Amino acid sequence: MVAMGRFCSSMSGPKTSVVLCTHDPREDSLRRTLEGLRAQTLPVDQWELLLVDNASRAPLSGRFDLTWHPRARHIREDELGLTPARLRGIRESQAEVLVFVDDDTVLAPDYLEQALAVGEQWPFVGAWGGSVIPEYEKPLPDWVGDQVWRLTVVEVREDIWSNLREGFATIPVGAGMCVRKNVCLRYLERCRNNNNSKALGRKGTGLSGYEEVELAHCAMDLGLGTGKSTRLRLTHLIPASRLTLDYFVRHAEGDAASYTMFRAVRGFPIQEPKPLSFMGKIRWFVHRLKNRVPRERFEIQKAHQRGLVKGYKLAMECLAQSPASADDATKA
Numbered sequence: 091m092v093a094m095g096r097f098c099s100s101m102s103g104p105k106t107s108v109v110l111c112t113h114d115p116r117e118d119s120l121r122r123t124l125e126g127l128r129a130q131t132l133p134v135d136q137w138e139l140l141l142v143d144n145a146s147r148a149p150l151s152g153r154f155d156l157t158w159h160p161r162a163r164h165i166r167e168d169e170l171g172l173t174p175a176r177l178r179g180i181r182e183s184q185a186e187v188l189v190f191v192d193d194d195t196v197l198a199p200d201y202l203e204q205a206l207a208v209g210e211q212w213p214f215v216g217a218w219g220g221s222v223i224p225e226y227e228k229p230l231p232d233w234v235g236d237q238v239w240r241l242t243v244v245e246v247r248e249d250i251w252s253n254l255r256e257g258f259a260t261i262p263v264g265a266g267m268c269v270r271k272n273v274c275l276r277y278l279e280r281c282r283n284n285n286n287s288k289a290l291g292r293k294g295t296g297l298s299g300y301e302e303v304e305l306a307h308c309a310m311d312l313g314l315g316t317g318k319s320t321r322l323r324l325t326h327l328i329p330a331s332r333l334t335l336d337y338f339v340r341h342a343e344g345d346a347a348s349y350t351m352f353r354a355v356r357g358f359p360i361q362e363p364k365p366l367s368f369m370g371k372i373r374w375f376v377h378r379l380k381n382r383v384p385r386e387r388f389e390i391q392k393a394h395q396r397g398l399v400k401g402y403k404l405a406m407e408c409l410a411q412s413p414a415s416a417d418d419a420t421k422a
Contacts (some may be wrong), residue, residue: 104138105163105187105206106268110181111172112193113167113294117153119194119327124154126196126325132203134159138181142167144175172264173291173301175400178280188274190302193264195222196325204321205268212317213253216273216309219262220322221246227330233384236335240341241328244318251317253310260316264302266324270310276308285410286355290348297344300352307356335386339393346397347404352398354405363398 094349105236107341108127109275112120112397136160143150147170161189167178176190187209198204208218222244224230230238239252242263252260262268269277291301353360368375 094104097411103366104136104185106132106202107179107185107188108139108185108191108202109142109176109183110178110191110193110367111142111144111148111175112139113170113175114146114148115150115193116329119329120154122174123191123193124156126199126319127159130197130202131200132206134161136418137161137202137239137335138184139163140165140179142175142182144172147171148166152202157281163335169314171291171293171399172416173281173288176305177278177288177290180278183274186271188269188271190264190267192326194329196327197266198323198325201322202323203265204319208317208321209268209270212315214315215251215317216314217262217267217269217306217313217316218251218322219265219267220244220319220324222263222265222324222326224328225325226333228333231333231386233386234266234338234386235318235336235387237387237390239334240338240345242326246318246320246322247318248315253313255307255310255356258303260318261303261306261316262316264305265326266322267302268286268322269305270314273305273309273312276311277305280308281306284355286351289408290355297341298348298351299345300348303352304355308319312406316347335389338386342390342393343397343400346394347401348397350398350401351408353403357397360402360405362402364394364406370373381408398404 110123130137139156139159140153140163141150141156149166151164156164163182165178165182167175168251178373180188186386187206189205191197213217221244224241224243242265248258249356256259287304290298290304292298309316348361
């Protein structure tokens with residue numbers, strides 16, 4: 091189902107397509123996201139807005155008014171999952187640059203304008219993003235420490251790009267990610283031909299991921315790079331429900347499993363996780379005492395290890411149908 095805003099066939103094609111995917115969103119957060127889009131300095135006749143309702147229990151088309159935008163469309167995607175929702179947005183998009191926006195983010199007023207400017211200045215980059223500034227609904231717990239990245243908090247201090255596949259220094263997060271259409275089409279093709287690629291990403295309340303990393307690697311498939319720019323900034327609205335140990339534990343397990351699956355899908359080496367030895371447990375115990383590591387951090391570390399084990403099993407099951415790929419992926 092597609093519901094359109096004001097008729098706009100007389101206008102030339104948009105410069106960028108904003109793909110906003112959401113599933114059962116918090117109404118106040120999504121309204122702030124839409125307000126941020128409405129405040130963009132880029133004239134509305136130069137970009138389109140695709141609000142992809144991903145199998146929400148209460149359809150969004152009758153609840154969120156998009157008539158303020160002449161190129162806005164409500165799109166319903168009933169296959170649950172962030173990846174199917176983004177793929178639908180890619181298929182529906184008309185512009186040569188896509189900007190993926192989450193339902194709990196607020197773009198800086200000049201975000202779309204700067205996204206296009208960066209894309210013009212970096213023709214060799216296929217996927218780019220910027221800083222993600224947190225807005226916490228309640229104070230951040232002291233025990234979080236350097237695990238704050240699990241809340242998708244990113245500070246870009248200098249412009250940086252590369253075409254290196256290993257590592258994540260220049261790969262933008264999914265929120266606010268800008269991607270060229272040819273890269274998106276490459277991603278669409280991979281997901282069509284490889285169910286394992288399509289399986290990456292969150293579904294409902296699950297915390298699997300790495301679909302944005304797979305998308306970024308499609309840029310490198312085409313000989314392009316990935317990058318981060320200081321000119322791009324957005325605010326991430328972080329609810330109280332994510333500032334709990336339960337969330338961090340579930341994220342640690344889901345992220346580690348997805349990381350292993352992603353490496354297997356891409357043919358990168360993976361190794362079977364080994365249980366911590368007795369001496370390893372002793373060293374970790376001493377480290378906790380000496381450095382006063384909070385109990386919560388220990389629980390997150392254990393969840394990460396469980397995720398690696400889970401991810402390895404899933405990867406082996408997925409690669410079992412392709413022995414050659416499995417051999418390549420398991421080479422140390």
